[in-house]
Amino acid sequence: MDNAPLTKTAAQMVAEARTRIDEVETADLIAQLTDPDVIVVDIRDIRERQRSGFIPGSVHAPRGMIEFWVDPDSPYFKPVFGQADKRYVFHCASGWRSALTVATLQDMGFAAAHLREGFSTWEAQGGPVEFPQPRD
Template sequence: GFIPGSIHAPRGMIEFWIDPDSPYHKEIFAQSDKRYVFHCASGWRSALTVATLQDMGFSAAHLREGFSTWDAQGGPVAYPEPKD
């Protein structure tokens, strides 16, 4: 599952997705005045991602306890449509 409205942003690609000069740049990261919230399963990779974004001048936060705790505490979770 995933948090509704979220996008998948792999930790190993985030710097490339943010850099406007990168061929892998994603437009969702073109707004440096936007606040970004990241999560991973347990909170460790998202903490590294937030540190990277903050070093690059972005406002970012993460779910400290991760998606697992979000789900266990009843946070909204969506599931992908089954593929035929």
């Protein structure tokens, strides 16, 4: 069975998402890192976090579960996402997955922004990085 040609590429989807979501620059998020009203959400795979490190204090929410974790009616809801007075900034490695994620969450009525360049420029711009503790 042959697949029909795509009617929209992944890059087109990201570009469309970026026209309608809030994008945060790396330097701006670094400056907001100590703000208790900002919650940084890392949607990268656990192996990416282990290999590259993560933003201190960030919440890890795997991309495949995020719609369920933010939905209070879902059996998978996580209370960290039920704080109406917080600003959520999602990130991935390069900003593609997080752009699509935030567009989807926005469609659900969940307000969020994303880190425009992702984790790729975080450390180079002076952002702190932590690594998971090795397991015994």
